[in-house]
Amino acid sequence: MIDFELTAEEQAKIDEAHDIAQKYFRPISRYYDEHEHEEPQDLIDFMWSNRSKGFVTGLGVVGAMMVEELCWGDAGLYLTIPGPGLGGAAVFAAGTKEQWGKFLTRFGEGKPKWGAMAMTEPGCGSDTSAIQSTATRDGDFWVLNGEKIFVTMGHRALDLSEGIIVVWASIDKSAGRAGMKSFVVEAGTPGMKVEKKEKKLGIKASDTVTVTFDNCRIPFGNILGKAEVKSKTEGFKGAMATFDVTRPMVAAQALGVTRAALDMLRDEIDKRGIKIRYDLPRSKQTTLEHDFIEMEANLRAAHLLMIRAMWQLGSGMSNALEASMSKAKAGRAATLITQRAVELMGPLGYSRKYLFEKFMRDAKINDIFEGTGQINTLVVARRVLGFTRDQLK
Amino acid sequence: MLSFSPSEEQQMIVNTVKQFANDVMRKKFRECDEEGQIPAEIINTAWELGLVVSCIPEEYGGAGWEHSALTGTLLAEELAWGDLSMAMHILSPWLGVLPIVEMGTPEQKKKYLPAVCGGKFTAATAALIEPRFDFDHNDLGTIAKKNGGYVLNGEKCFVPLAQDSAFTLVYAREGNASQCFIVDKGAKGLKIGEREKNMGIKALATYELSLKDCKVPAENKLGGEKGCDFKRLSNLSRVALAALAVGVARGSFEFSRDYARERHAFGEPIGSRQAIAFMLADMAIEIDAARLLNWEAAWLLDKKAEATRECCLAKTYADSMVMLCTDYGVQVMGGHGYVRDNPVELWFRNGRGFVAFTGMAIV
Incomplete structure (x- = not known):
C-alpha cells in the first residue's frame, strides 16, 4: 500500500534533529565558514555525547531524514560530527561480523572518533579502476603504498582521534578492476601520514586532506572482502554496495542545505508581504512565483526519490538504479535551487550578511562527491539501457 | 507506514489496464490519430473493465468501491501509456460522475448516476x-x-x-x-x-x-x-492530468530507449554515446520524480487533506517533465522521430497539450 506517513515515533526523531540543527548548528554556521579549519569543539562534544540518538549512524529512511535536517542546519558542520562516516559505511557494507566488532565498536565509546574513506588519487577521481595505490602481501600483513587525496574528515579521523580510514588499493595491477580491494587502516599506523589540508569553496568546517602511505603495514585481516582476485567484478562489489547507502545519504545532505535556502527565501519574501500563490494559471503568476514553485517541486521530487532509495534498501530490495537516480537528481536540484535563491535575492543573495551565498557554495559539493552528477547519470543510463560499462563508456 | 508498493488490489487493476493498453490501445492508436476517431469496440471493451462504475455507490447501480485518487493515478498512467486520446475518452464519464459522487446531493446522485451504470459506454x-x-x-x-x-x-x-x-x-x-x-x-x-x-x-x-x-x-x-468544493475538484483533476502526463512520457521514454539500443551509427548502438544515453537517463529520472510527487499529492487527497500546494507542484512538475521527455523521444530518434511512421511525434504533440489541459480529466 503506497503510503507517505511516518510513524509518530519516526517523526519525533526527525523533529528532534531539526531542533538540534536550529539550536546548535545554524547559530555558528557563518563563524565556521569564515574560520576554516577551526574546531567547533562544543558542537563536536555535544554531538558525541548524544551519539546514541543515531544522528550519524542512523540508517534507513529516518536516518537519512535526520541527516537532511542536520544539513538544513549546516552542511559543513554536519560533516564534522564524530562517527563512523563513509569509512564505517564501507566496513558495514563489505566487512565481516568480526570486522564490525574490531573497527566499529570504537564509535560507541571513549573520546570522539571519526571514520573516513580514501578512494580518489591525484591521477584518478571518478575512474576508480585507474587507482595506482598498491597493497602487497607480506606474510600476515599487507603493505600499502600510494597517495590519496580529497579524503573527507581524514584529519579528524587520523590526527585528532583513534579513528579509521578505508583505503582502496590494488593487490594485482594486471587484473585491473578485479584486483581492487579495500583495507581498513587504524589511526596511528606507522607509514601513514596526513599531508595537505585543502582550502575549499564551501563546507569549510569539514576537513579534506591528502593521506600518503609509505610501506604502511596493516594486519592481513584488515582487508574488506576476499583476498583472491576472482571474477572481473568481484573486487568492486564492496564499493558498489557502499554506494547503495552512501549515494542516497549524500542526496539527503544535498536536500538539507537546499531546503535551508528555499525556507530562507520564503521567509524573506514573506517579510515583504509576498505570499506564493499556488492556485494560479501561468499567465497570472509573477516570475518569482513561477520560479519558486519550480524550485519547490524539484526539491520535493528529489526528496521523494531519496527516501524511495532508502526505503528500498531497508526493505531488502535492490536499489542501485534508484540510489544513483536520487543522487543525480538531488545534486542537480541543489545546484538549481541554491543558485536561483541567490539570484532571486539580488544584493542580499550575494552578500555574506546573509546565508544564501553560503548555501550555494556548500550545496555545490553534493553534485561532486560520492560520484559527480555525470557519473551518476551514466550509471542510470547504463541501467536503463541494459548496457555494460564497455557498451556505454 | 512508509511504502512505495501499490497494494495487491491496486496492482491487479494496474495489470489489467496495462494489458488492455498494450493489446488493444497500442494496436490502433496511430490509425485513430490519423482518422480522428476511436472505434466503438475499443471504448466498449474499456467500459467492460468497469473502471467508471467502480466508484459509483451500489445503490445507484455502481460497484461501490471506495474512491481513491491514488488508484486513479495508477490506472490513468497505464491508459495514457496506451494512448492519451483514448485514455481521455475512456475517462471522460468520470468528469461528469465523480464530482456528483463526491459532492452531489442525494437527488443529484439518484438522477444522474444510474445513467452511467449501463452495460455500454455512456458519455458524460x-x-x-x-x-x-x-x-x-x-x-x-x-x-x-x-x-x-x-x-x-x-x-x-x-x-x-x-x-x-x-x-x-x-x-x-x-x-x-x-x-x-x-x-x-x-x-x-x-x-x-x-x-x-x-x-x-x-x-x-x-x-x-x-x-x-x-x-x-x-x-x-x-x-x-x-455549492461544491471547487478546490478539491481542481486538485483531483490536477493529479489525474499529471498521471496521464507520466504515462505519455513513459511511452516516449521506452520507445526511444529501445531504438537507442538497436539503431547503429559509427559502428555501435547510438545509446552507447553519452549524448544520447544521458537524455534517456534524464527521462528515466524525471518520470520517476514526477510520479512520486503526484502519488504524494493523490495520497493527501485520499486522506481528504488540503493539498492545493502539493497538487499544484505535481501538475506543474509533470507539465515540464512530459514536454522534456516527449521532446527527447523525438530528438533521440532524429529524422525517424519526425516522421509519422513512428509514434514519438504523436506523443510530442500530445505532451505539449498538458499545459493547456485544465480540468479535462479527473480521477
Whole structure:
C-alpha cells in the first residue's frame, strides 16, 4: 500500500534533529565558514555525547531524514560530527561480523572518533579502476603504498582521534578492476601520514586532506572482502554496495542545505508581504512565483526519490538504479535551487550578511562527491539501457 | 507506514489496464490519430473493465468501491501509456460522475448516476476551460446568475465528447466563486459548436460550447445551495492530468530507449554515446520524480487533506517533465522521430497539450 506517513515515533526523531540543527548548528554556521579549519569543539562534544540518538549512524529512511535536517542546519558542520562516516559505511557494507566488532565498536565509546574513506588519487577521481595505490602481501600483513587525496574528515579521523580510514588499493595491477580491494587502516599506523589540508569553496568546517602511505603495514585481516582476485567484478562489489547507502545519504545532505535556502527565501519574501500563490494559471503568476514553485517541486521530487532509495534498501530490495537516480537528481536540484535563491535575492543573495551565498557554495559539493552528477547519470543510463560499462563508456 | 508498493488490489487493476493498453490501445492508436476517431469496440471493451462504475455507490447501480485518487493515478498512467486520446475518452464519464459522487446531493446522485451504470459506454463530460490565453479557473468568464434557478452565459472550449454526453457539468462564476452546474443534454441556450481541431489528442472529439441565457434549475447546482468544493475538484483533476502526463512520457521514454539500443551509427548502438544515453537517463529520472510527487499529492487527497500546494507542484512538475521527455523521444530518434511512421511525434504533440489541459480529466 503506497503510503507517505511516518510513524509518530519516526517523526519525533526527525523533529528532534531539526531542533538540534536550529539550536546548535545554524547559530555558528557563518563563524565556521569564515574560520576554516577551526574546531567547533562544543558542537563536536555535544554531538558525541548524544551519539546514541543515531544522528550519524542512523540508517534507513529516518536516518537519512535526520541527516537532511542536520544539513538544513549546516552542511559543513554536519560533516564534522564524530562517527563512523563513509569509512564505517564501507566496513558495514563489505566487512565481516568480526570486522564490525574490531573497527566499529570504537564509535560507541571513549573520546570522539571519526571514520573516513580514501578512494580518489591525484591521477584518478571518478575512474576508480585507474587507482595506482598498491597493497602487497607480506606474510600476515599487507603493505600499502600510494597517495590519496580529497579524503573527507581524514584529519579528524587520523590526527585528532583513534579513528579509521578505508583505503582502496590494488593487490594485482594486471587484473585491473578485479584486483581492487579495500583495507581498513587504524589511526596511528606507522607509514601513514596526513599531508595537505585543502582550502575549499564551501563546507569549510569539514576537513579534506591528502593521506600518503609509505610501506604502511596493516594486519592481513584488515582487508574488506576476499583476498583472491576472482571474477572481473568481484573486487568492486564492496564499493558498489557502499554506494547503495552512501549515494542516497549524500542526496539527503544535498536536500538539507537546499531546503535551508528555499525556507530562507520564503521567509524573506514573506517579510515583504509576498505570499506564493499556488492556485494560479501561468499567465497570472509573477516570475518569482513561477520560479519558486519550480524550485519547490524539484526539491520535493528529489526528496521523494531519496527516501524511495532508502526505503528500498531497508526493505531488502535492490536499489542501485534508484540510489544513483536520487543522487543525480538531488545534486542537480541543489545546484538549481541554491543558485536561483541567490539570484532571486539580488544584493542580499550575494552578500555574506546573509546565508544564501553560503548555501550555494556548500550545496555545490553534493553534485561532486560520492560520484559527480555525470557519473551518476551514466550509471542510470547504463541501467536503463541494459548496457555494460564497455557498451556505454 | 512508509511504502512505495501499490497494494495487491491496486496492482491487479494496474495489470489489467496495462494489458488492455498494450493489446488493444497500442494496436490502433496511430490509425485513430490519423482518422480522428476511436472505434466503438475499443471504448466498449474499456467500459467492460468497469473502471467508471467502480466508484459509483451500489445503490445507484455502481460497484461501490471506495474512491481513491491514488488508484486513479495508477490506472490513468497505464491508459495514457496506451494512448492519451483514448485514455481521455475512456475517462471522460468520470468528469461528469465523480464530482456528483463526491459532492452531489442525494437527488443529484439518484438522477444522474444510474445513467452511467449501463452495460455500454455512456458519455458524460465537463466544461471548464474558456477560449482565452489568460484563462483562470478561479476567475471564470462564464457567469451564473441566480434568478429562481440559474442563468448561464459564456464560452467554453476543450469539452470532450460534448456532442454525445448525457449531461455536462458546466463550471461558472457565481459571485466570486467557481461553481458547478449540471446541464442536461439539449438544454435550451446550450449550443455545441464545431468539433475542434488541435495539435494533438486528435482522436479525442472535443468541442467548443456556448451558453446563451441557458436556464438551469436551482437543484442542478452541484452540492445544492451550498455549492461544491471547487478546490478539491481542481486538485483531483490536477493529479489525474499529471498521471496521464507520466504515462505519455513513459511511452516516449521506452520507445526511444529501445531504438537507442538497436539503431547503429559509427559502428555501435547510438545509446552507447553519452549524448544520447544521458537524455534517456534524464527521462528515466524525471518520470520517476514526477510520479512520486503526484502519488504524494493523490495520497493527501485520499486522506481528504488540503493539498492545493502539493497538487499544484505535481501538475506543474509533470507539465515540464512530459514536454522534456516527449521532446527527447523525438530528438533521440532524429529524422525517424519526425516522421509519422513512428509514434514519438504523436506523443510530442500530445505532451505539449498538458499545459493547456485544465480540468479535462479527473480521477
